[in-house]
Amino acid sequence: MRAALGSSGLVMGAFAAVLGVLTTALGLARRDRRIMNTGRQFTYVVLAGALIAAGAMEWALLSHDFSLAYVVKNHARATPLLYTVAALWGALEGSILLWALVLAGYLAFTARKFRSRAGDPLVAWALLVGLVVATFFFALMLGPANPFKVVSGVVPQDGLGPNPLLQNHPLMAIHPPMLYLGYVGFTIPFCFAVAALVTGRVGEGWLLETRRATLVAWAFLTAGIVLGAWWSYEVLGWGGYWAWDPVENASFIPWLTATAFLHSVVVQERRGMLRVWNLSLILATFCLTILGTFLTRSGVVNSVHAFTESDIGAWLLVFLGAAAVTGLGLIAWRGDRLRTPGRIDSPISREGAFLANNLLFAGFAFVVLLGTVFPLLAEALRGQQLSVGEPYFDRMTVPIGIALLFFMAVAPALPWRAASGDVLRRRLAGPAWAGALTMAGVAAAGARGVAQVAAFGLAAFALAGIVRVFAVGLAARRRADGGGWFHALAATVAGNRRLYGGLVVHAGVVVVAVALAASMGYTTKREAHLATGERTALAGYHFTYLGAVDHDTGQKRTVKARILVERGGRRLGVYAPALSIFPNSAQAIGTPSVRTGPLRDVYLTLVSSPDETGRITLGVQVGPLVVWLWIGGGIMLLGTAVAAWPGRRAGRRAQRVEVSTRPSPPPAEERLEEAPV
Amino acid sequence: MSAARKLLPWVALLVVVTGALVVGAAGRPDSSAAGRTRRIASELRCPVCQGLSVADSPSSTARAMVADIRRRVDAGESDAAIRQAYVNTYSEQILLQPKGSGFGALVWALPVAVLVLSVGGLGLAFRRWRRRPVLSPTEADRRLVEQALADAHEET
Numbered sequence: 001m002r003a004a005l006g007s008s009g010l011v012m013g014a015f016a017a018v019l020g021v022l023t024t025a026l027g028l029a030r031r032d033r034r035i036m037n038t039g040r041q042f043t044y045v046v047l048a049g050a051l052i053a054a055g056a057m058e059w060a061l062l063s064h065d066f067s068l069a070y071v072v073k074n075h076a077r078a079t080p081l082l083y084t085v086a087a088l089w090g091a092l093e094g095s096i097l098l099w100a101l102v103l104a105g106y107l108a109f110t111a112r113k114f115r116s117r118a119g120d121p122l123v124a125w126a127l128l129v130g131l132v133v134a135t136f137f138f139a140l141m142l143g144p145a146n147p148f149k150v151v152s153g154v155v156p157q158d159g160l161g162p163n164p165l166l167q168n169h170p171l172m173a174i175h176p177p178m179l180y181l182g183y184v185g186f187t188i189p190f191c192f193a194v195a196a197l198v199t200g201r202v203g204e205g206w207l208l209e210t211r212r213a214t215l216v217a218w219a220f221l222t223a224g225i226v227l228g229a230w231w232s233y234e235v236l237g238w239g240g241y242w243a244w245d246p247v248e249n250a251s252f253i254p255w256l257t258a259t260a261f262l263h264s265v266v267v268q269e270r271r272g273m274l275r276v277w278n279l280s281l282i283l284a285t286f287c288l289t290i291l292g293t294f295l296t297r298s299g300v301v302n303s304v305h306a307f308t309e310s311d312i313g314a315w316l317l318v319f320l321g322a323a324a325v326t327g328l329g330l331i332a333w334r335g336d337r338l339r340t341p342g343r344i345d346s347p348i349s350r351e352g353a354f355l356a357n358n359l360l361f362a363g364f365a366f367v368v369l370l371g372t373v374f375p376l377l378a379e380a381l382r383g384q385q386l387s388v389g390e391p392y393f394d395r396m397t398v399p400i401g402i403a404l405l406f407f408m409a410v411a412p413a414l415p416w417r418a419a420s421g422d423v424l425r426r427r428l429a430g431p432a433w434a435g436a437l438t439m440a441g442v443a444a445a446g447a448r449g450v451a452q453v454a455a456f457g458l459a460a461f462a463l464a465g466i467v468r469v470f471a472v473g474l475a476a477r478r479r480a481d482g483g484g485w486f487h488a489l490a491a492t493v494a495g496n497r498r499l500y501g502g503l504v505v506h507a508g509v510v511v512v513a514v515a516l517a518a519s520m521g522y523t524t525k526r527e528a529h530l531a532t533g534e535r536t537a538l539a540g541y542h543f544t545y546l547g548a549v550d551h552d553t554g555q556k557r558t559v560k561a562r563i564l565v566e567r568g569g570r571r572l573g574v575y576a577p578a579l580s581i582f583p584n585s586a587q588a589i590g591t592p593s594v595r596t597g598p599l600r601d602v603y604l605t606l607v608s609s610p611d612e613t614g615r616i617t618l619g620v621q622v623g624p625l626v627v628w629l630w631i632g633g634g635i636m637l638l639g640t641a642v643a644a645w646p647g648r649r650a651g652r653r654a655q656r657v658e659v660s661t662r663p664s665p666p667p668a669e670e671r672l673e674e675a676p677v
Numbered sequence: 678m679s680a681a682r683k684l685l686p687w688v689a690l691l692v693v694v695t696g697a698l699v700v701g702a703a704g705r706p707d708s709s710a711a712g713r714t715r716r717i718a719s720e721l722r723c724p725v726c727q728g729l730s731v732a733d734s735p736s737s738t739a740r741a742m743v744a745d746i747r748r749r750v751d752a753g754e755s756d757a758a759i760r761q762a763y764v765n766t767y768s769e770q771i772l773l774q775p776k777g778s779g780f781g782a783l784v785w786a787l788p789v790a791v792l793v794l795s796v797g798g799l800g801l802a803f804r805r806w807r808r809r810p811v812l813s814p815t816e817a818d819r820r821l822v823e824q825a826l827a828d829a830h831e832e833t
Contacts, residue, residue, distance in 0.1 A: 200828075238733045245728045337821070343806035359795055367788050374775075374784045382780045387722045389773030390730055396788060421683065429686065436690050439697035453701030457694065527740075590735060607735055619735065 002065050006056030006148040013049025013104065014138035016042045020131040024124050033119030040118045040127055043104070043111040046134055050104040054088065054097055057147055061087050066156045069149040070094060076161035076584075078554040083167040089176040090162045092297055092312070093147035098177065099293075100137040102184040107134060110188055110213070122206065125195035126188075133187055136319050144312045164582040164589045167555070171231040179224030179251055183289045185217025186258060190286035190323075193279050197330035202275060202337050207265055214265075214282075215644040218258050219637055225251055226633030237590035237605045239525060239621045241629065244393040249372040250292030253365050257285045260361035267354050270416065275338045276331060277358070283327035288369075290320045295372070346418040353411035360404050367396045394520075398451050405455060405513055408506055409435065409462035412469060431468055435461025448521075455517035459510045466503045466510075473500070493642065501643025508635030515628035525621035527607060531614055539622040541602060542566040546574065548610050556580040558591075559609040561616050565595060565602060577606040577618070601626040714747045717759055721746075722773050730773055 020042030027035030057070070061084050066072050074087040074094070088094045107130045114123045141147060166172050189210040196206035228248065233241040242248060261281040267274050294316040331338065344351045371388040378386040413427035439457030447453055473492040474485070481491065493500040528536035530545040537543070546562040560576040575593040582589065588609075595602040605619035706712070718732035723739040731739045731746075742763075749759045763771045775781025 200825075238729055238735050240733060243728050243733070344803065345806070347803060355799065359799065363788065363792060363795070366791055370784060370787055378775075378780055384780055385768060385770040386775050386781055387770050387773050388775060388784060389722055389728055390733075391720050392774040392784065395774070425683075425686075432690055436693040436697070439701075440693050443697040443700040448701055448704030450698050450702045453697055457697065605735060607740070608737075 002056045002060040002063070003068055003148045003150050006053045006060070007146075009049045009052030009054075009056060010138060010141050010148070011049075013046050013053065013100065014135065014142055016045035016049055017131045017135040017138055020046065021128055021135060024128040024131065028121060028124050028128070031121075036124045037118035039124065039131075040111045040115070043107040043127060043131065046131070046138075047104040047108040049138075050097075050101040053141075053147075054101045057088055057094060057097060058085065061085070064159075066159055067150055068147075069151050070147050072151055072156055072159040074159070074162050076159045076555075079161050079167060080555060082170060082173050083162055086166070086173040086176075087162050089180070090166050093141070093145045093149075095176070095180075095297070096137060096140050096145045096312075097147050098180055099184055100134065100141065102177075102180050103130070103134055103137060103187060106185060106188055106213075107131065110191075114209075121199050122192070122195050122201055122209075125198050126191040129191040129194045130187060133191075136315075140312055140315060144315060160584045161555075161582065164556070164580070164585045164587075165235065167582075168580070168589060168591060169231055169235045171227055171234065175224060175227040175231050178220050178227055182217050182219070182221025182224050183251070183254070183292070185213060185220060186254065186282075186285045186289055188213040188217070189261075189282045193282045194327065194330060197279065197327075197334050200334060200337055202279070202334055204269055204272065207268060207278070211265070212644050212646075214258065214262065215640060218255070218262060219640040219644070221251065221255050221258065222633065222636055222640070225255060226630060226636075230630055233626070234592065234594065237592045237619075239523070239592075239603050239605070239619070239623070241626070244368075244371070244390050246372050247292070247296045249368050250288075250295045253369050253372070254285045254288040254292065256361050256365040256368070257281050257288060260358045260365070261285065263354050263361075264358045267351050271344075271351065273340050273344070273351070275340055276335075279327075279331055279338070283324070283331075284365075287320055287324050287327070288365075290316060290323060294320060348414065348419045348424075350411065350414045350416045353407055353414050357404065357407050357411065360400055360407065364397060364400045364404070367400070368393065371396070401513070401516075402451060402454050402458065405458040405462060405509075408509065409458055409465050412503065412506070413465055427468070428465075431461050431464035434464035435459075452517045452521040455513055459514045459517075462506060463510050466507050469503060470500070497645070498643050501639045501641070504639030504642055505636050506639070508632045508637075508639055511628050511632030511635055513632075515625045515632060518625040519623045519629070523621060523623035525603075525619065527617055527619050529615050529617055536618070536620065538620050539600075540567055541572075541620070541622060543604070543618065543620055545616060545618065548616065549576070556582045556589075559606070561606045561609075561618065563593070563604055563618065565604075572602075575602075575604050577604040579606050579609050596627050598627065600624045710747065710750050713750050713756060714743065717746050717750075717756055718743050720760070720773055721763055721771050724767060724771065 020039050022039075023042060024036055024039030027033070027037075027039050059065075060068050060071050061075050064071070064075070064077055070091065070093055071087075074090050075084055079087070083090075089098045107127065110130070111127055114120070114127075117123050161167065192206045192210045192213075196202050225248075228251065229241040232243070232248075233239075258281075261278060264274050264278055264281065268278050294313060297312060297316070344355065346352060347355075371392055374388045375386050378384045409431065410428065413424075413431070415423055435457045438460035439453050442456045443453050447456065470489075470492070473496075474488050477488040477492045477495075478485075481488065483491075524539050526536070526538055528543075530536060530543075532545055532547050535542055535544040542565070544564040544566070546564055549560045549562065551558045551560065558578050558580040560578040563575050563577065565572045565575055572595065575595060577593040578591040579588045580591060590605055590607075593604045595604075601621075601623050603619075603621040603623060605621075607617035607619045610616050706716070715732055718739075719730045721731040721742065723729045723731050723734035723736060723742075725736050725738045726734045729739075731742045734740075746759060749762070754762075760772070769776070769781070775784050777785055
């Protein structure tokens, strides 16, 4: 029943997508607005199909319908509600279903947003491309990744339950949907880019249409990556948050190219340049999301995320190839229209900094991509088994990260076209000295490591630059309007939300950079064998083992070690790292216990439960500033929201005019600076 | 202000930054037995894990390997000899970063090549931009504009 309902949802979605493609194509061929509009409306039917299928799957999970193979593999009667709902994206077939649902949602939203322009070939082509992508994902589910496959033979009484790692922390319920909202969101700019190339309207129009879509997708992907790192830290128990795991990389590479795009797009808006580059970045971002799905879902790499072997790999590769060839072919075909007469006058200018930024982001993406697929290449081309892991990635990416931090500090102060020495001195000297003195200060205070000292200094440089831009804007606003600081701040930000939102994102990056440098450089850890009542020490903390507690919930059997944490004779509390045995897995799954603090985290793991003599092995780790990684991620999202929140555009314009007629307007060059978002 | 005067603050800035970085670099690599063990362990891949190093992995295999590395360090073996012993047992796959020779060298060389090419390309682009006068529209451009206007007219 649920299987039939789900399958009919899939068939409905697939048919609607195909019919939508055909109808829209017919409308485009005949230049008939009404036919194009009909094609547009098929996106709603696709969404309905996806909703029915996803709803049927959730219903099957919640009602323990073990006649479905997917439910048997990923759900058990004892699975708690949250992980039951989350089982939809806990394995291959379900995650493709979630992908299709999110894509259908984005398409329907886009179709609704552009309903008044249904006859515009740009919009029609964009929806057509989106429907082609949707057709592919529905075809996957009707073919090699069918989530509604029925078990053969007797229907089992209970299922196996989700992978133990996926039912161990509530973050599991939000990290994947966030990631998918980001990943899939990049389909929309891709659709518009292809539409722009096909229609030949390769000017700035399509960029403006997709600017917010790109930002929203970027924000979700950022949230997904940060939440994934947090989940890794809270669950996996090795004390880190990023292992350069192939699938972490697969989410990070499109983030890098998308971030490059968000910056270079400003150059195109402003100067009409870099058209080919921007189209290539959007194309690359979309292709990299498909490549990421291929890496995650085909079983070619070993990773926490790689689900079982399946033959959807070949499908995804063919689709990836088709997308890349189509995109590159279109760019080559439209080459003549993409050439722009503009030029960049000086490398020391805003454009120059954006170019450097793009070079670095593209290089960053290239290094991560190369390191991720290199073992596959070595095996395919040479039959050689190689590993590329953390030491490689750290060595290659830390210098790039530091260079990016430098440009992030400098770029917002550079004017467009060319910078004079005086402008540079006025805008940069203060922040640069803040950075230099910070470097001297941390070095004198005993901070070691070139990368760390440089990162702290550049972070201070960037932060001071951000504060300077805010201060200039605020002062101008107060001169113009009078009024209190808070009012002036609100008015300043509202007057140019892209600039100030972008600067808030940068402030978030600064926070993340400092936290990364500190936690990568100065984390200490050790292991100790402890009998009840014994204690060990690390970095000024004392840890006393008080005894173990057993706990059995049916979902899992858990041993918790109670550890008293003290610092300087003061009791900080009793923490309980645990080891759990799940019925469907032989290996014990550790659950770390973390004492989060503003300056440092104390991270406890139970490495082995009590042996015959009653001794446990306890892992302790003290890592500085870790919590600021998550806070920094939150600040980045806040800034994105400020920049991208649907607003009163007309009102903003009116306000600008009003400001410019005041007796003492702020200096023009400072007022109209554009942010990179 | 003379040019030299103008440059002076920047030179001072550079001196402060360089000084701080030099002091920051002064920390010697930890040559204690524990430090060496940790460094070697962080360069070896845990054979039963998914991409974690021996140093990071909480698995029992990795912990046994750390103990073995420590034993070898205490027995006076050099870092290179310990690494080689593991390569002999597990093949080169045990190393988390490929050696700088053979096919594995490509993973180091390609990014450098890309960097050189892109910086070179950018340099050329700037030179061309500088030489080229600001363009006036050509006949072809005008035709393009007319065509686009006609297209736009048709669509609306």
